[in-house]
Amino acid sequence: MTADVREREAEKSIAAVLRESGAAFWTRDPATLHLKYVNEGIEDVLGYPSRRFIEDRNFWEGLIAPHERSVTIDRLRELLRHGRTGSVDYSAIHADGSQVFLVDSVVAFGAGGIVAGVTALANHERLAVSANVATRQTSARKDAEELQRRQSQKMEAVGRLAAGIAHDFNNILTVITSYSQLLLSRFPPDDPGRADLYEIRKAADRAVAMVRQLLTFSHRSQGEQKIIDMTAALLETQNMLQHTVGCQIEIVVLVEPDAACCLADRAQLDQVLLNLALNARDAMPNGGTLSFELGTTVVDEAFARSYLDPDIVPGEYITLSVGDTGQGMDSRTRDRLFEPFFTTKGPGKGKGLGLSTVYGIIKQHGGAITLLSDVGRGTTFRIYLPWTSHPSHELIVSPGLPS
Ligand SMILES: Nc1ncnc2c1ncn2[C@@H]1O[C@H](COP(=O)(O)OP(=O)(O)OP(=O)(O)O)[C@@H](O)[C@H]1O
Ligand SMILES: [Mg+2]
CATH class of the missing domain: 3.30.450.20 (PAS domain)
Incomplete structure (x- = not known):
């Protein structure tokens, strides 16, 4: 040769x-x-x-x-x-x-x-x-689509149930808080019954806060949406997050040089970051790394249907990936973690309302949230929010959804 x-x-x-x-x-x-x-x-x-x-x-x-x-x-x-x-x-x-x-x-x-x-x-x-073979590809995508559709229907049903309960509870709690307030004003300051009444009032306030979280989950909480520069928002929140997770956890922020803007309620956005950071902290009791990475991507209809949420409008999106090096999750937890009151943290430690609130906020913003997690291999949540091009911080565009 x-x-x-x-x-x-x-x-x-x-x-x-x-x-x-x-x-x-x-x-x-x-x-x-x-x-x-x-x-x-x-x-x-x-x-x-x-x-x-x-x-x-x-x-x-x-x-x-x-x-x-x-x-x-x-x-x-x-x-x-x-x-x-x-x-x-x-x-x-x-x-x-x-x-x-x-x-x-x-x-x-x-x-x-x-x-x-x-x-x-x-x-x-x-x-x-x-x-x-190409047919395998098609069937894999169909399976993903079907799974996504079912997940979306389940969350919709749970959302409706939660909204109904929260609405009725809200009415009952209004009666409890206003009457206990009225009674408190009638009791003289040294009356021994006043302390008991005060406890009732405090418990009712806690219940009101929970009901508010449930309303957020079912996308019915009020919010004021403005154009937000996500890079700036993330850098501004970094100190608060570091304070929350403690010095054993290192926070890494990776942002693209170009500002990525979206229409959002800043307070709700902070709530999302805080809830994710708190969960990451709990998943890393011995310390680790918590990373926030900002990017942009194009979402088409097929990708939305198979991997995100069938309700997502195709277009350009901001992506925020929040990753930890913690204990990760098994499939049982992964399937249910956005449901309200689902927690693995035991009595008195977690209410199971953190991620359902995050889910509600993201949905309300026309976005989606996905996760990648395995036991012992950490967790990464990825949030998709519709990208917007105007970097003005002042413009108020919509008052959010009515309750
Ligand atoms: N980063 C994470 N790593 C591992 N498990 C997680 C992570 N985030 C959430 N989980 C799992 O998902 C469950 C639900 O989270 P969620 O934030 O909704 O409730 P919680 O943290 O248990 O309680 P709450 O947020 O109301 O205090 C958690 O109990 C935990 O099992
Ligand atoms: Mg939590």
Whole structure:
């Protein structure tokens, strides 16, 4: 066997391995970044045949999520200009309409030389699925959709029940608080009955606070929404959060250089951050890291239906990921944690109202919340809030939903 033949055999083997892996192999013009060659692996990754990418030089760029487009291309250029090896990750829209997370590994042989690379799915689950058959992919998505639909219906039913109970309780509590207040004003300051009456009043106040949380869960609490710069809000809250979780836990805040704004009620947003931080603190009794990471993403209909919430309107979203290195959760807890009064913390320690309040607030803002958690492997909540473009802090846009 000649060296030439051996080399071609080796090339074929490499191509076969890459084909099997479900990744795409390509070469580009280092000056223009245009694709010169891409193998069939691209169909597994983005769902389109390779010729589409060669025929239309801008086709690939057009699939990159709009808000990531320029930064992704700049990063690729930067690598290529200096003939460096490296990787760039970004999200793109698959032919089936779903969002895929990709990683491009680039090898550039000197400035002006050959530029080659591999594009693969960053999400391993998806990689495994796409390396198999397309029908499996469709059925996996359908299962996810069905699960999401059922979860959403369950929360809707629990929300209605909670709203009904909270509403009736609110009326009863109004009677208790106003009559106990009236009686308190009639008792002379040294009357021994006054202390007892005061206890009744205090208990009623606590019940009012609980009912308010339930109303928030069922999206019926009042709120004043303004345009909020999330980066600034997060940095402002950092001290308060550090104080809450204590010095054993290190807080890390990662924000994008561009301000990410959304329409939100600032007080409710702080309540979300506080509840998540308190849970993280409880999950890390021996200390650890609590991270807040802000980013932006595009949510399409298929992604919303399968992974977020069928009620979500497709478009650009701010993402806030809150991660801890704590004890994590098992599947039983994961399935129920947004339900009001679900707690694993034991009597007197938790009421199980923290996350249901968070859920209600996020829903009320037209957003969604997801989580990634496993026993012993920490927990990351990811919040999606509709992105808005006006960085004005003063503008009052809507008074929120009526109760
Ligand atoms: N970061 C986390 N790590 C591990 N488990 C968590 C985390 N966050 C929530 N959980 C689990 O979810 C349950 C529900 O949380 P939620 O905040 O609603 O209630 P709680 O913390 O138990 O009580 P409350 O917030 O009313 O004081 C918790 O009891 C806990 O089991
Ligand atoms: Mg809690």
